Amino acid sequence: MRSIWNGSISFGLVSIPVKLYSGSEDRRIDLDMLDKNDHARIRYKRVNEDTGKEVEWKDIVKGYKKDDGYVILEKEDFDQANMKKTKTIDIEEFIDEDEVADVLFKKPYFLEPQKEGGKSYNLLLQALKKTGKLGVATFVMRQKEHLSLVGIYRDALVLHVIRFEDEIRNPGELKLTKTKVKAKEVDMAVSLIEQYTSDFDFKKYKDIYNDQLMKIIESKATGKKPKVEEYDSEPTQADDLMAKLKASLEKKKSKAS
Template sequence: MRAIWKGALTFGLVNVPVKVYSATEDHDVPLHQVHAADGGRIRYQRICELDGEVVPYAEIDRAFDDGERTVVLTKDDFASLPSERSREIDVVEFVPTEQIDLLTLDRAYYLEPDSSSPKAYVLLRRTLEATDRTAIVRFSLRQKTRLAALRVRGDVLVLQTLLWADEVREAAFPSLDEEVRISAKELELSASLVESFSGDFDPSEFADEYQQELRALIDAKLADGDAVDTAATFGEPDEDEGGGEVIDLLAALRASVERSRASRSAEETRPDATTEKRKKKA
């Protein structure tokens, strides 16, 4: 695996340098389009609608169109945004793990310690295990500010991006508003059926049969000589720079705890503390 991002995981004054790796990969057989008549590769070109010329990727910017006006955003514009410059994964809060809605979970990434000593990394991992908490974090990746859940998987910290609240649709189905009567016998038989299929989930016991058969079909065509010579070149993303060493972990922890307690104590003594806390959450 190759790191796709480098930065620092921060909570309080504690700084944990990490490398980020994609935790999943697509196992689908890669396919592309060809001309049915002669097998020639079908490729798409980026053509400017104004001059009809093919535009190199390096000369392409992005734009926002509100229907009447277009605002062009250059690479420098995106680079100037604060979130784009950030190389930190900031812990916002630690929440009970059961409060994470599985529907909001998105892409998963592994975090590897990126320092001479993994002590701060291991301490955070053990703390999450001992408290049965999940860290909610914010970070920036590929020109997007992301919300994510930081949790433990085995000996590794896993960062799993979360969908924003407005990205999850409400399930409103009129058919479910109707009152449905379920008899005790129907419920009993349904429970018996569930019990007959009960077992412990082992992902390795399941396979993508479609992809296996597709691969077998391709191998058979190759064996029969039903193929043409091709050449392909694949590039890889450059590694990013970032991260730093933790100078004094114990001192940072103590200072963070003291600062957090002082902040909470000051907030609780304010008469409008509850209102402010709700606004901050929002």
Template sequence: MSRIIWKGAISFGLVNIPVVVKPASRSHTLDLDMLDKRDMAPIGYQRINKHTGKTVESDNIVKGYAYEKDEYVVLSDEDFRQANVEATQTVDIVSFVEAASIPPYYFETPYYLEPDKRGERGYALLHETMRRTGRAALALVVLRNRQHLAALLVFGKALVLNTMRFADEVLPIEELSLPKGGKQGASPREVDMARKLVDDMSEEWAPEQFRDTYRDDLLKLIDAKIKSGNTHLLTPASKDSAPSSKGAKVIDMMALLRDSLGKRGRRAGAEAPAAKKAPARKVAAKKVATKKVATKKAATKTAAAKAATRKTSAARKTPAKRSTAKKAA
């Protein structure tokens, strides 16, 4: 199971529920090194002292806040802990809101909450209350030396802590150029056909059927390079990868929707069960008919061959008669 990254308690009112925080996600990004293409030597990232130009060991690196130019206040790990002990040890619930009312772009990183020692009963109470009311808890929590706004959500039998962006970190949606209706809007016919397509493509939520296919394809390409021995060969740019410079086309949305529904229908037909076999009598009759046709064709070919043989022999005999007549003369 994932490691514990934080220990503390959920706090709301006078209730205190001991919990531990565990990661609810993991990264599958490929770990790529930067190389010098001339000799394929790795390029390291060094921490350089900007005054001396020399490398600084990690033990000598501290964090500092610049309150004026070139003037710093140094902060240690203990300073971060002592800044607000209560904040660093509690998921402090501020209020409860309708879970469905939180816009999705506020969510950032999910974490699992697990009850710690003597926290099971309070955990179960909070979980069941939130489940029945359909509420999410908005809370403040300090993780990795940074305070986060967070939402406590119910999922199955667990509570999930999802860190969120603060309001000033979210750009105003009003700045977007969005369709305003009229010619830019969708017609009732288009909406009706689009709904049919959505209904046709609807299925149960099954995230395990999706994979990072780009990562898989990249790993296959890496494996192929290793097997072929081209471990240091740079692949030239493909012409197909160049961006298209064609102008924008007028989109016939109804035609696209019709074609999409047609393709879905053909695919469903291809996946349908195979047609039943014809009865034995009909199959036998077909075989007999096929046999008769084959016999007729064979007879025709034989007759044609005989006629051709007769013509050839007649042609051969004719010159012989002529030569005999000349001799007699």
């Protein structure tokens, strides 16, 4: 793995030099965009809108529109906007793990100690493990400030980038129904949930979509018609809820026996 950020993580007056690594990877199949007429690849070009000529990456800068012109920003300007947050993951408080809503989570990153940071790294790791707490921290990466949570995953410190409050849309804008549900239906649904409740096994869940998509690609490459699995997505009608719940419970019981 290649580190994507170098700096330090701090809590109180303790500073731990660390490297940041992406803790996940994109497993989507790499597909090219083609012209449907001759299957030639479609390419994007960075073009000067005044001259129409292509511009090389080395000649591209970032600018902020102000009045009739632009204020050009260099790499140093982004770093200097907040030097501390550019170089430090600063833990500002600690919270209980169950206080955080899942909707806030974005992406995990692994933290690795740099030279001289081993003991202080293990100190934070053991303290978090003993208390069951998460550290709330802010830092800047790729010209953007991030809110994050520092915790543990498989005996390594992991940093979860989470969303700021103003990044979460208001669900009050959704058109939600207020249809009444019978108490018996709720009890039946609770029973179904309890039947399906088990200890979470991370290894049990696999991303099979890419594998299935590759089978379709390979089938089409040989001129064969890919097999399509039929799926009934008909919504359950309100007056059919109890029957469906009972059938689901019976199905689960028969599988367990």
